[in-house]
Amino acid sequence: MVQLPVPIGKPVAFEGNIKNIDPNAYGFFYCKITSPEYLKHPFLQRRIKTADGIRTVAGLGSWVGWVFSGEYETALELGYKIEIIRGYKFKTGYIFKEYVEKMYNLRRQYSKDNPMNMIAKLLMNSLYAAKPGMRSDLLKVDIIKNERVLSDKYLGDHQFTIQDSFEVGDYILFLRKNVSKYCPEDESEHNYALDVNVSIAAAITAGGRIFMRLRRLKTIKILICITPIQIRSLSIDHLEKV
Numbered sequence: 001m002v003q004l005p006v007p008i009g010k011p012v013a014f015e016g017n018i019k020n021i022d023p024n025a026y027g028f029f030y031c032k033i034t035s036p037e038y039l040k041h042p043f044l045q046r047r048i049k050t051a052d053g054i055r056t057v058a059g060l061g062s063w064v065g066w067v068f069s070g071e072y073e074t075a076l077e078l079g080y081k082i083e084i085i086r087g088y089k090f091k092t093g094y095i096f097k098e099y100v101e102k103m104y105n106l107r108r109q110y111s112k113d114n115p116m117n118m119i120a121k122l123l124m125n126s127l128y129a130a131k132p133g134m135r136s137d138l139l140k141v142d143i144i145k146n147e148r149v150l151s152d153k154y155l156g157d158h159q160f161t162i163q164d165s166f167e168v169g170d171y172i173l174f175l176r177k178n179v180s181k182y183c184p185e186d187e188s189e190h191n192y193a194l195d196v197n198v199s200i201a202a203a204i205t206a207g208g209r210i211f212m213r214l215r216r217l218k219t220i221k222i223l224i225c226i227t228p229i230q231i232r233s234l235s236i237d238h239l240e241k242v
Contacts, residue, residue, distance in 0.1 A: 002100045004207045007090035007199040017084040026069050028202065029087035034062040036079040043213060044075050068206035074213065090199065100124055133201030139163060142174045 011027065018025040035042060042058040046065050064085070067075070072082060107120035142158075144150050151172060155162070163175040 002094075002097050004204065005092035005094055006096070006203050007197075008093040008095060009091045011088040011090055011199070013086070013088055015086045018087060018089060019084060022089070025089050026092050027087055027089040028066055028068055028199070029072055029082075029084045030064070030066050031072070031085060032062070032064050032083040033067070033075075034081040035060045039078065041213075041216075043078055043209075044071060044080065045209075068203060070203075070210050071206050074210055088199075096127060099127065103127075131195065132197040132204075134196050138177075140176045142176060143171050144174070146170050146172050 005026070007027065018027075018029070033044060035044070037060070039060065042060055044067060045056050045058045046063055047054055047056055066087075067082070072084075075082060103120045103124035107117050107124070110117040110120075142154070144154055146167060146169075154174065158174070158176055161176045163177050165175070166173045
């Protein structure tokens, strides 16, 4: 996925069909979507309520929801009817290319039983949707002296965010939530925030779905070209027109 452009800069909100103004618009579109009457493998996904909670499904029918611009183009090719209502437009860039190539080359320098091989692999693989898509609401641990005045003041300042507390010797450990709303008190704490970016995570995940569909179509074409001598049997119950 190193060849995949990702959103950069500040988004530009728009109303209406951005494609009428900018045919190459890149971003996320809120749309009215109608699928073809039949698809062996529906492409676009949506979140629905079920008896077991919220589930992600790729089904047929009509609905409204968000789609990535790359998915929008692919869905049109498959026969989906899509009306763009509003959305966010981004500039694009290849911000991970140099980093990924460096980690990849570093990994190749070591055998698979060397820890450096695994470290480089984890740093490379976790960079994409995993790191930018992390939840921003994590726990913050505060340790204060177990003194009535200090603990009362702390409880007054953070009573709505405290998750739990433990006494350890002469100290109390407080676990607080909503780190995303944490305001640094001085410049030394400015790097405390998490480096998350939902737009990058969403674009990479959507790009992965597009890539896997192309791989599946390529596999089908390869199977069709195999001669009877090379394979004893091949059962295909339906071929989609692509």
